[in-house]
Amino acid sequence: MSAGSSQSGTRRTPERSTDFDHLSIGDLRNYRTALAEEENRVSYWRRIIQARLDVVRAGETGGARVDNLRNVLADAQLTSSRRALVTIMPIEDIPPLPNLAGLWEREPRAADPAHNEILARDLSNAEAQLSAYRNALHRRITGSTDELIARYREDPGLCLLALPADQKEAASRRALAARR
Numbered sequence: 001m002s003a004g005s006s007q008s009g010t011r012r013t014p015e016r017s018t019d020f021d022h023l024s025i026g027d028l029r030n031y032r033t034a035l036a037e038e039e040n041r042v043s044y045w046r047r048i049i050q051a052r053l054d055v056v057r058a059g060e061t062g063g064a065r066v067d068n069l070r071n072v073l074a075d076a077q078l079t080s081s082r083r084a085l086v087t088i089m090p091i092e093d094i095p096p097l098p099n100l101a102g103l104w105e106r107e108p109r110a111a112d113p114a115h116n117e118i119l120a121r122d123l124s125n126a127e128a129q130l131s132a133y134r135n136a137l138h139r140r141i142t143g144s145t146d147e148l149i150a151r152y153r154e155d156p157g158l159c160l161l162a163l164p165a166d167q168k169e170a171a172s173r174r175a176l177a178a179r180r
Helices: 025-057 075-088 100-105 113-154 156-162 167-179
Strands: none
Touching (some): 025 100, 025 113
């Protein structure tokens, strides 16, 4: 079901939400962009964890280690984007993220099925946590999209603020957007 549809199949009209009153139209657009970028990162991490889980479940060891992915899963990258997003809106609906960097350090062991079973369980739990976080991001993306649509319906001229323009005109548009 799409965000613009109800269960009966009729389209609903997005309405303004007081949750976004503190954001100018420009800040709202930036927030939505940040959410989409974070969703892309989380989807990527999730795919990596799923692939790693497949390798562990298949019982492979040795060549399964991919050292250059450690930077992708570093704690700094996990927390900085999340911190930026939750300063804009409350955190209640955002679940915790797993320690992916620590999880990535753990290698499967050929002669230790109990270790590999625990590693597979922990990878599966991390994937579930990433999925929950991603779902929360989707809810926020939908909410910010609905807010943009509602504002554009109220004031169609706001759409013009998103159009590219020369530098002087763009500065005037940014100043106008900051006041709204």
